[in-house]
Amino acid sequence: MRASTAIVAPDGSTVGSTGGVVSLPPYSERVVYHHVTIEHAQLWSLEERHLYNAVTTIEGNGRTIDKHTQRFGVRTLRFDPDYGFFLNEKSVKLQGTCNHQDFVGVGIGMPDSILYWRMAQLKEKLGCNAIRCSHNPMSPAMYEACDELGLVVMDEIRHPGDSPAAKANVGTPYKNTAHVESMILRDRNHPSVIMWSLSNEEWAVQGDPYGAEMFSYLMDAVHKHDTTRPCTSAVNAGPGKGWLIGYGKVEDILGVNYNYEDYDYLHKQYPNKMIFGSETASDVSCRGNYVTNNTAAHITSMMSPEHSWRPLARRKFVAGGFCWTGFDYRGEPTPYGWPEINSNFGLLDMCGFPKDDAFYYRAWWKPEEPLVHIFPHWNWPGDEGKTKAVWCFSNCDEVELFLNGKSLGSQKMPEWGHVEWNDVVYTPGTLEVRGYRAGTVVATKRVATTGKPAALRLTAGRSTLNVDGEDIIPVEVAVVDANGDVVPTADNLVHFNVTGAATNGGVGNGDPSCHQPNQAPYRSAFNGLCMVLVRSTHQQGVAHLTASSGGLKSATLQFEAHR
Secondary structure, three states: OEEEEEEEOOOOOEEEEEEEEOOOOOOOOOOOOOOOOOOOOOOEOOOOEOOEEEEEEEEEOOEEEEEEEEEEOOOOEEEEOOOEEEEOOEEOOEEEEEEOOOEOOOEOOOOHHHHHHHHHHHHHHHOOOEEEEOOOOOOHHHHHHHHHHOOEEEEEOOOOOOOHHHHHOOOOOOOOOHHHHHHHHHHOOOOOEEEEEEEEOOOOOOOOHHHHHHHHHHHHHHHHHOOOOOEEEEEOOOOOHHHHHOHHHHOOOEEEEOOOOHHHHHHHHOOOOOEEEEEEEOOOOOOOOOOOEOOOOEOOOOOOOHHHHHHHHOOOOEEEEEEEOOEOOEEOOOOOOOOOOEOOOOOEOOOOOEOHHHHHHHHHHOOOOOOEEEEOOOOOOOOOOOEEEEEEEEOOOEEEEEEOOEEEEEEEOOOOOOEEEEEEEOOOOEEEEEEEEOOEEEEEEEEEOOOOOOEEEEEEOOOEEEOOOOOEEEEEEEEEOOOOOEOOOOOOEEEEEEEEOEEEEEEEOOOOOOOOOOOOOEEEOEOOEEEEEEEEOOOOEEEEEEEEOOOOEOEEEEEEEEO
16 A cells, blocks of 8 residues: 655646555554655745645555645744734734624624635724634634634633632642644644643632643643644633743643733743733624613623733734634623623624724724724714714824814824713714824715615625525625715614525614514614525525515625536
């Protein structure tokens, strides 16, 4: 029997190969090592995602018995205690989000296309460059998406546990490492994975000598299969003795959940270990809502997350961090209980529609792109003559606010901050903010008082479906006025009809208190928006989506389904 491996470059050419005869007795197994040198390798990075394939073939008796293709990337990692994370020796501030694995309409049963779409939304809408798996390994498709899109990953498994029984085993070696090793073996070939996180907020053991013993044992299991990445954890403790006798004593790099005062303390205590924010923010807001309504369980969006990002941004030795969370998710309703049924932590809501605080992160995570964003909306019938607060997120030097063409004054934009005009007299019309750099207008944003709902508008990121019965295209549904502007207070009930070579894969609207079914031919708009998922069948051809609502002009999209 012969085993051979060929390395295939991103352009499809073979850049190296090796192999030879392997002796294998019946009903036995053997590990065979192949070594291939890639000359002048094209590096995988956030900007250029060069991916290679290792193609291994088993041949016997003149025929191919088995063949396996493993995708991988070539890059270097460095974790500097004074200057943070380096990818291919280029400094990269981790601009990350934590994420669970669920989505509107489909719950945790997300097809690969939705996993890819979600990662793309985080990168495009926020400037996100890093993902934390919270608190378990994700579907393989998520890592593949990060490989292709250019996102680095903090791969995580919540192993030790914080039960009383765990701590009661003091002095007993912690030897159950099977699922930790399984994560390493499954995910180690993804160039996007840069670190292994072995626990999250394990209160009973994270600051205990037994915790250090447990963590060391787990690290040994990791290093048995991978010595190229560091081991870490997500610790929510606050400065003190626990960091010195528990996980912090043994782990390779230090992940800090919240407790921003830990950064300086830990940098002094562990001058040879890199520090990063493994979990930050936990800010809550409800998309498009600007007056807290405790009965409806809707929190206001008049907030700024600068208190969470500024402590990381201003310290070069902090490698960045991961906000809790990128998307809202089912369960853990905060700050309310029933009727709220999902979290409000996301920078994007359950549908992936951006909340206002998403623009704060986009401003500071993509500073090369001038941005101004103002809120709230400007539809306040009955409040004429009353004052409103208007907030602005921007990365410009200075911003100026106008109401119906009249300047309400300019303000310097503090670094990693925001500005407010707190006494704007409500008059229907148009708010406009202009952003200046070196005295020149480089960005503008307008918010206008809209008319009544007049029509529906459908928007999809693509128009072709893969005929596999799983592919899904999320479609944004907007309630607009006669001028085509989204009506920010609209709650119209929208009906969906999908015909031809597709089906309705589910619905949502981002309302954390909505109890309408996830699988249904209808959904109410929430603050002007809702979503329907168009799902492929095993049939090729044309599919049509029609959205309708009483008294409004309907909208239709066409999709092509093919193999």
